[in-house]
Amino acid sequence: MFKTKTYVQRREELKKKIKSGVIxxxxxxxxxMNYAANTYHFRQDSTxxxxxxxxxxxxxxxxxxxxNKEIIFGxxxxxxxxxxxxxxxxxxxxxxxxxxxHTATFSDLEKFCEDAFKRGRRIHFVPQxxxxxxxxxxxxxxxxxxxxxxxxxxxxxxxxxEQRLVKSQEEINEIEKAIEIxxxxxxxxxxxxxxxxxxxxxxxxxxxxxxxLGSGLSFPVIFSRRSEILHNHSYGNKLKNGDLVxxxxxxxxxxxxxxxxxxxxxxxxxxxxxxxxxYEIVLITQLVAISEIKPNxxxxxxxxxxxxxxxxxxxxxxxxxxxxxxxxxxxxxALFFPHGLGHxxxxxxxxxxxxxxxxxxxxxxxxxxxxxxxxxxRYAKPLKENVVLTVEPxxxxxxxxIEQWQKEKKHVDFINYEKVNxxxxxxxxxxxxxxxxxxxxxxxxxxxxxxAVEDVEEIxxxxx
Amino acid sequence: MFKTKTYVQRREELKKKIKSGVIxxxxxxxxxMNYAANTYHFRQDSTxxxxxxxxxxxxxxxxxxxxNKEIIFGxxxxxxxxxxxxxxxxxxxxxxxxxxxHTATFSDLEKFCEDAFKRGRRIHFVPQxxxxxxxxxxxxxxxxxxxxxxxxxxxxxxxxxEQRLVKSQEEINEIEKAIEIxxxxxxxxxxxxxxxxxxxxxxxxxxxxxxxLGSGLSFPVIFSRRSEILHNHSYGNKLKNGDLVxxxxxxxxxxxxxxxxxxxxxxxxxxxxxxxxxYEIVLITQLVAISEIKPNxxxxxxxxxxxxxxxxxxxxxxxxxxxxxxxxxxxxxALFFPHGLGHxxxxxxxxxxxxxxxxxxxxxxxxxxxxxxxxxxRYAKPLKENVVLTVEPxxxxxxxxIEQWQKEKKHVDFINYEKVNxxxxxxxxxxxxxxxxxxxxxxxxxxxxxxAVEDVEEIxxxxx
Numbered sequence: 001m002f003k004t005k006t007y008v009q010r011r012e013e014l015k016k017k018i019k020s021g022v023i024x025x026x027x028x029x030x031x032x033m034n035y036a037a038n039t040y041h042f043r044q045d046s047t048x049x050x051x052x053x054x055x056x057x058x059x060x061x062x063x064x065x066x067x068n069k070e071i072i073f074g075x076x077x078x079x080x081x082x083x084x085x086x087x088x089x090x091x092x093x094x095x096x097x098x099x100x101x102h103t104a105t106f107s108d109l110e111k112f113c114e115d116a117f118k119r120g121r122r123i124h125f126v127p128q129x130x131x132x133x134x135x136x137x138x139x140x141x142x143x144x145x146x147x148x149x150x151x152x153x154x155x156x157x158x159x160x161x162e163q164r165l166v167k168s169q170e171e172i173n174e175i176e177k178a179i180e181i182x183x184x185x186x187x188x189x190x191x192x193x194x195x196x197x198x199x200x201x202x203x204x205x206x207x208x209x210x211x212x213l214g215s216g217l218s219f220p221v222i223f224s225r226r227s228e229i230l231h232n233h234s235y236g237n238k239l240k241n242g243d244l245v246x247x248x249x250x251x252x253x254x255x256x257x258x259x260x261x262x263x264x265x266x267x268x269x270x271x272x273x274x275x276x277x278x279y280e281i282v283l284i285t286q287l288v289a290i291s292e293i294k295p296n297x298x299x300x301x302x303x304x305x306x307x308x309x310x311x312x313x314x315x316x317x318x319x320x321x322x323x324x325x326x327x328x329x330x331x332x333x334a335l336f337f338p339h340g341l342g343h344x345x346x347x348x349x350x351x352x353x354x355x356x357x358x359x360x361x362x363x364x365x366x367x368x369x370x371x372x373x374x375x376x377x378r379y380a381k382p383l384k385e386n387v388v389l390t391v392e393p394x395x396x397x398x399x400x401x402i403e404q405w406q407k408e409k410k411h412v413d414f415i416n417y418e419k420v421n422x423x424x425x426x427x428x429x430x431x432x433x434x435x436x437x438x439x440x441x442x443x444x445x446x447x448x449x450x451x452a453v454e455d456v457e458e459i460x461x462x463x464x
Numbered sequence: 465m466f467k468t469k470t471y472v473q474r475r476e477e478l479k480k481k482i483k484s485g486v487i488x489x490x491x492x493x494x495x496x497m498n499y500a501a502n503t504y505h506f507r508q509d510s511t512x513x514x515x516x517x518x519x520x521x522x523x524x525x526x527x528x529x530x531x532n533k534e535i536i537f538g539x540x541x542x543x544x545x546x547x548x549x550x551x552x553x554x555x556x557x558x559x560x561x562x563x564x565x566h567t568a569t570f571s572d573l574e575k576f577c578e579d580a581f582k583r584g585r586r587i588h589f590v591p592q593x594x595x596x597x598x599x600x601x602x603x604x605x606x607x608x609x610x611x612x613x614x615x616x617x618x619x620x621x622x623x624x625x626e627q628r629l630v631k632s633q634e635e636i637n638e639i640e641k642a643i644e645i646x647x648x649x650x651x652x653x654x655x656x657x658x659x660x661x662x663x664x665x666x667x668x669x670x671x672x673x674x675x676x677l678g679s680g681l682s683f684p685v686i687f688s689r690r691s692e693i694l695h696n697h698s699y700g701n702k703l704k705n706g707d708l709v710x711x712x713x714x715x716x717x718x719x720x721x722x723x724x725x726x727x728x729x730x731x732x733x734x735x736x737x738x739x740x741x742x743y744e745i746v747l748i749t750q751l752v753a754i755s756e757i758k759p760n761x762x763x764x765x766x767x768x769x770x771x772x773x774x775x776x777x778x779x780x781x782x783x784x785x786x787x788x789x790x791x792x793x794x795x796x797x798a799l800f801f802p803h804g805l806g807h808x809x810x811x812x813x814x815x816x817x818x819x820x821x822x823x824x825x826x827x828x829x830x831x832x833x834x835x836x837x838x839x840x841x842r843y844a845k846p847l848k849e850n851v852v853l854t855v856e857p858x859x860x861x862x863x864x865x866i867e868q869w870q871k872e873k874k875h876v877d878f879i880n881y882e883k884v885n886x887x888x889x890x891x892x893x894x895x896x897x898x899x900x901x902x903x904x905x906x907x908x909x910x911x912x913x914x915x916a917v918e919d920v921e922e923i924x925x926x927x928x
Contacts, residue, residue, distance in 0.1 A: 003816045009846040013693060031495050031496075031497070031504060031509045032495075032593045032594055033495070033504070034507055034509065034510050034593075034811075034812050034818070035593050035812055035814065035818035036593040036817075037814070037815040037817065038499070038683050038812065038813060038814065038817070039684070040495060040505075041684060042498045042506075042697075045497055046498050046499065047581070059812075072670050079865065079868055081863055082862075082864050082865075083694060083802055083864075083865055084693070084694045084695045085693065085694075085695060085696065085697075086693035086696050086698070087691060087864060116675065129496045129498075130496055130595070131594070131595030131596040131598075132595040133608055134595070134599075135595060135598075135599075137608075145599055145602075147610070151555070198676075200675070200676050201676045203675060203676070203677060204672040204673060204675035204676025204677070205672050206672075207669040207671070207672050207675050208670075208671050208672020208673070208675070209668060209672070210668070211664070211668035211671050211672070212664050212667070212668025212669060213668070219502050220503070220505060224548060229548070229549065230547060230549075231548045231549060231551035232549065233506075233549075234504075238469075241844040269576075338547055343494065347498075348498050348499060348502070349502060350501070350502065351498065353499040353500075353501065353502070354498070354499035354500065358613060398545070398546075398547055400543065400546050400551060401547055402654050404543055427486065444925045462869050
């Protein structure tokens with residue numbers, strides 16, 4: 001945990017923004033895997049972690065704004081629990097570690113909510129993504145499960161999102177710790193991956209590193225020689241010399257701040273010249289995008305700048321033709337770059353995604369596009385100092401998509417399909433770093449992870 | 465997957481046992497970790513795997529007994545999905561791989577259930593442990609979430625449990641593959657663990673091995689120098705020479721059959737004489753228990769035999785006094801051995817636990833004890849050929865439990881508390897293997913994993 005005062009101050013700041021009523025925070029419970037008692041590793045809810053920091057299942061908390069009172073609800077362990085789990089802190093001790101004076105049993109929460117209703121008070125809560133918590137909302141507040149999130153408090157979401165958007169120095173330090181783990185995961189993968197191995201061999205090794213060095217993965221590893229598949233979670237292919245593999249992975253620190261890094265490297269340790277051409281377009285695009293970032297500029301415009309840089313590069317190779325700005329406006333580049341440039345990063349790898357991207361990444365002035373590719377951009381609004389986000393352009397040759405567009409004669413004015421088909425088995429390249437917006441620009445966070453062609457080749461040749 | 469005919473035969477056998485109505489099988493969906501799209505690794509429901517073998521989220525199936533018809537319900541992927549996830553099989557292809565002819569969209573399932581109700585037909589289902597599936601049961605069958613499992617079909621549970629209890633040769637082969645992975649996890653841990661490392665370093669390494677060599681862990685690793693804590697899932701301690709560490713871990717094969725192995729070893733590579741004394745009692749107990757196992761004997765009686773062997777051993781050390789059978793009958797040994805001897809193993813590490821242990825581990829003739837320790841025995845009934853279960857006796861010195869019993873003067877006729885307190889910081893020892901009941905006895909499955917004192921010392925001294 002951070003120091004007690006961090007949590008006290010975060011709650012004080014929130015209280016200034018929500019004037020009245022009650023704020024209800026549901027912590028997470030254990031998540032059953034194949035039966036109730038065999039659970040996935042415990043992950044506390046990020047909102048709960050942000051305001052209370054207690055990393056333990058089956059808790060809830062309220063901030064009673066009208067009476068200026070905070071209560072943690074949870075049950076102490078019995079001697080039977082202690083035999084199975086070892087000595088545990090009491091709820092009182094847990095609460096005091098984040099500066100909360102009052103505690104009650106979990107079942108008291110139902111009475112608390114009943115009482116609040118009787119007094120005609122508003123109970124604010126954020127959207128829920130765990131089904132057991134949706135059922136708790138049903139039980140406590142009487143909202144049908146399928147409508148749970150229709151009753152989430154927009155005022156609360158906006159207040160919390162505004163607060164979590166800008167990172168404190170101690171949060172940035174945590175993210176840099178998470179990137180230190182990602183550094184080990186990336187450089188180990190480059191050195192460990194060899195022809196004849198399966199993707200799974202590398203995926204398991206670096207997942208284990210994330211578990212040893214932090215709190216495990218911040219999201220399922222993408223490690224694939226089919227590097228054109230954006231979120232590939234199968235690992236059954238055998239690596240060959242000549243393959244380009246993408247490693248998109250990250251870890252959580254013990255306080256659950258995330259990293260998210262992508263590198264693409266040749267299994268053999270040496271890029272082919274065709275691979276190098278595409279790789280360098282992506283690398284230049286990433287560097288250009290990072291150099292664009294500064295306060296007040298929208299991330300939407302940074303994304304478009306990246307799309308233009310990719311288009312320029314692909315024009316030089318003869319894959320795209322025509323006017324760059326027109327091609328990007330039409331969305332022709334999205335055949336190769338079909339996703340957004342990046343996303344917020346913090347306690348969640350897609351920070352605050354559970355609040356709904358349109359609640360914090362877009363607003364009245366900045367509306368989500370419906371265009372293929374651009375519609376996946378997760379954050380479009382103007383940037384601010386100390387916002388942390390990923391910058392992750394990519395170029396992919398996705399056979400199913402190429403076939404479909406060509407059949408539909410889509411963007412034939414911009415796309416040279418004949419040339420594109422020469423790259424059909426190429427795969428893809430993505431390069432991703434985590435950056436913080438500074439006073440006048442941006443800083444790539446963490447110890448630099450090799451990305452220049454010669455640096456990647458050096459490490460990927462130095463096998464373990 | 466196994467061959468198509470395996471699944472066809474399993475369903476045919478089930479159909480003979482349930483004569484009429486409809487059997488509804490819900491597959492699992494992705495399980496959200498910290499927001500809806502950031503999920504834990506996918507684990508298909510074991511009942512679904514057993515009868516259909518399709519390892520993909522968001523499926524359901526029915527067996528219509530009255531019309532002798534089988535249907536898989538699920539939705540094909542769109543081009544957007546394929547961009548993110550790569551090419552996928554169609555539902556038709558998936559269904560044919562397990563010999564099911566009919567398919568329909570997931571939303572057709574609601575119409576199917578409505579229609580079945582109109583025709584007054586019984587819809588059988590097993591208890592649910594995933595909250596999203598509890599909500600699906602609510603939506604499809606109109607059962608309030610908190611009462612979902614009160615309407616599970618006892619006939620169906622008993623029929624399936626009877627079928628899954630006895631393993632086929634191909635299932636036993638899969639379990640042996642899972643034990644091969646556990647062999648690597650156990651021997652690697654012994655060789656890798658060194659003074660100065662954290663428990664986490666070893667836990668991460670062996671978890672990674674499970675991911676590389678199979679489908680990951682079959683349950684969260686227990687790796688701890690606080691070896692007296694039965695299910696310790698924290699890994700924050702630093703290892704020291706002189707420590708005895710317990711490693712209770714297992715893996716799933718790609719078909720999701722589980723292993724579950726425990727070894728206890730000295731970090732330094734050398735047991736102290738006090739550690740060796742306790743270790744050898746546990747080892748002898750385990751060997752005695754395995755030698756007791758054969759068809760028709762109850763696992764309850766094997767458990768009691770193990771409790772007696774532990775008691776005899778502890779009497780020799782002066783920790784227990786009085787008549788052995790009386791001490792075990794009174795439950796005095798449970799201060800040291802507070803859990804059951806073992807559990808069924810198969811597609812689940814606690815096989816079929818989601819059906820409710822009392823539905824398959826106990827019956828009218830074999831009722832669950834309420835005595836501390838014995839009440840945790842997960843399977844008590846007579847054994848049969850080709851049943852697979854774990855044999856995992858242990859001796860622990862749990863400070864909180866010792867203090868409580870001593871304060872309550874519990875079993876003072878049998879327990880020599882003065883002597884027990886000399887062992888208060890000892891920790892614990894557990895040794896576990898997976899065995900199959902044979903025609904006349906039992907066979908320890910898999911490649912033998914070192915457990916004799918000298919064999920463990922040899923490997924634990926040969927550090928990597």
